[in-house]
Amino acid sequence: QVQLVESGGGLVQAGGSLRLSCAASGRTFSSYTMGWFRQAPGKEREFVARAWSGGSPFYADSVKGRFTISRDNAKNTVYLQMNSLKPEDTALYYCAAKARFSFSTSADTYDYWGQGTQVTVSS
Numbered sequence: 652q653v654q655l656v657e658s659g660g661g662l663v664q665a666g667g668s669l670r671l672s673c674a675a676s677g678r679t680f681s682s683y684t685m686g687w688f689r690q691a692p693g694k695e696r697e698f699v700a701r702a703w704s705g706g707s708p709f710y711a712d713s714v715k716g717r718f719t720i721s722r723d724n725a726k727n728t729v730y731l732q733m734n735s736l737k738p739e740d741t742a743l744y745y746c747a748a749k750a751r752f753s754f755s756t757s758a759d760t761y762d763y764w765g766q767g768t769q770v771t772v773s774s
Contacts, residue, residue, distance in 0.1 A: 652676075653677045653683065653748050653762070653763040654675070654676040654763070655674070655675050655747070656673065657745070657766065659671040660744060662772075663770075665737055666735060666736065668735075668736065669770060670730055670731065671730065671731040671768060671770070672730055673685070673731075674728050677727070683703075683749065684702070684703040685722055685729040685746065686699075686701045686747045686761060687700045687720060687731045687746060690742055690743050691741060691743075694742075696745070698758070699711050699714055700731060701720065711756075714733075717733065717735045719732040720732075740770060741770060741772050743769050744769075744770050745765055745767045747764050
């Protein structure tokens with residue numbers, strides 16, 4: 652069982668930056684694929700970024716070049732650095748983990764979820 656706790660959300664002006672953190676429990680953190688998703692009001696949850704130990708990070712086109720996912724396996728933590736934020740980035744951001752790697756960006760492939768942290772970008 653893995654427990655995930657996000658932090659770092661808040662209110663920021665357009666063009667600003669935020670760094671989200673996700674602390675994970677468990678002794679096998681390094682073997683998990685970690686992902687960030689977001690959900691805006693009235694919209695479906697969408698993939699943002701993925702980090703796994705076996706390859707390069709992967710990003711949604713909407714955040715590529717602005718967001719960076721990273722992980723510190725020694726601290727059991729994954730981060731999402733968000734730069735050049737836009738009002739359309741406003742959403743509840745979730746951290747997720749899956750034990751079996753797949754290239755799928757579907758939320759259905761992730762086993763564990765945090766409670767979410769709110770990011771609001773004002774124009």
